[in-house]
Amino acid sequence: MKQSGLAAAGSLLLPTMGFTTPPNEQFGVQLYTFRDEMAKDAKGTLEQIASIGIKKIESARSKEGLYYGLSPKEMKETCDSLDMKLCSGHVALDKNFDDTMRQAVESGQEYVICSSLPSKGQNIENYKKVADAFNEAGKACKKLGLKFGYHNHEYEFESDKGEVLYDVLMDNTDPDLVYMELDLGWVVVAEKDPLHYFKKYPKRFPLWHLKDMDMNEKISTEFGKGGLDIATMMANKSASGVEHIFIEQEEYTSTPMESMKENMTFLKAL
Numbered sequence: 199m200k201q202s203g204l205a206a207a208g209s210l211l212l213p214t215m216g217f218t219t220p221p222n223e224q225f226g227v228q229l230y231t232f233r234d235e236m237a238k239d240a241k242g243t244l245e246q247i248a249s250i251g252i253k254k255i256e257s258a259r260s261k262e263g264l265y266y267g268l269s270p271k272e273m274k275e276t277c278d279s280l281d282m283k284l285c286s287g288h289v290a291l292d293k294n295f296d297d298t299m300r301q302a303v304e305s306g307q308e309y310v311i312c313s314s315l316p317s318k319g320q321n322i323e324n325y326k327k328v329a330d331a332f333n334e335a336g337k338a339c340k341k342l343g344l345k346f347g348y349h350n351h352e353y354e355f356e357s358d359k360g361e362v363l364y365d366v367l368m369d370n371t372d373p374d375l376v377y378m379e380l381d382l383g384w385v386v387v388a389e390k391d392p393l394h395y396f397k398k399y400p401k402r403f404p405l406w407h408l409k410d411m412d413m414n415e416k417i418s419t420e421f422g423k424g425g426l427d428i429a430t431m432m433a434n435k436s437a438s439g440v441e442h443i444f445i446e447q448e449e450y451t452s453t454p455m456e457s458m459k460e461n462m463t464f465l466k467a468l
C-alpha cells in the first residue's frame with residue numbers, strides 16, 4: 199500500500215476485508231502481452247489463451263495489421279469458436295481511422311481504443327486539442343455503433359500550470375462519446391491513486407488494464423509482486439464503472455503464458 203501510494207485510499211471508497219473474486223468473473227487479456235506469439239501464429243496462440251480460462255480479448259495494432267494478420271472476420275470467427283469475445287482493440291487516431299472503424303465493425307468488437315496521444319505536447323493547450331479530436335472520433339464511432347476510448351500511460355499524469363493533464367483530458371471529453379480505459383499500473387507508477395479517479399470521475403472507466411508494476415524498475419511484473427494493490431482495485435470495481443478487465447503484462451519472469459497462468463491463479467486466490 200505504501201509503495202504504491204495508496205496508503206490513504208482505504209477510506210475513500212470500500213473496505214477490502216472479506217473480498218473474494220466472484221466465481222463468474224470473466225477476465226480478458228490485452229494481446230500485446232502475447233505480441234511475438236500472435237505475430238507467429240495468431241490462431242494457435244488464441245487457442246492457448248482460451249485454454250487457461252481467458253474469456254475476453256483486446257487486440258492491438260501491429261505491423262501485421264489490427265488483428266495480427268487475420269482479417270476482421272477471421273478474428274471474430276476464431277474468438278467465437280473458442281468461446282471468447284473480442285471486445286476491444288487498440289488503434290491509432292490517424293488518417294486511416296475510417297478504415298479502422300470499418301474493420302472494427304466487421305470484427306464485431308464494441309470498443310475502439312486510441313492507444314497514444316495523436317499529437318505531442320505536454321501542456322494544457324494540446325490536451326484540450328486532443329480532447330476535441332477525441333470527441334469528434336467518438337461521434338464518428340457512435341454513428342457506426344462503436345464506442346471510442348483512450349488508454350493512458352504514465353506521462354498523462356504530468357502537470358502543466360498546476361493542472362494534471364489527464365484531468366484536463368477528462369474534463370474536456372464528453373462522457374457519452376469518449377470512454378476511458380484506465381491502465382492501473384501506469385497510474386501508480388505516476389504516483390497517483392486510481393481510487394481518487396474512481397471517486398472524482400465515477401463510472402467513467404468501463405475498461406481497465408489490470409497491470410502490476412515493479413515500482414523500482416518501472417516495468418510490469420506478475421500479480422502480487424509489484425506496487426498495485428489488486429485486491430483493493432477489485433473491491434472498488436463498481437465505483438469505476440468497469441465492464442471489461444484486461445490483464446496486460448509487457449515483461450515476464452519466464453514466458454508470457456507462464457506469467458498469465460500465474461496471474462490467473464493469483465486472481466482466483468484473492
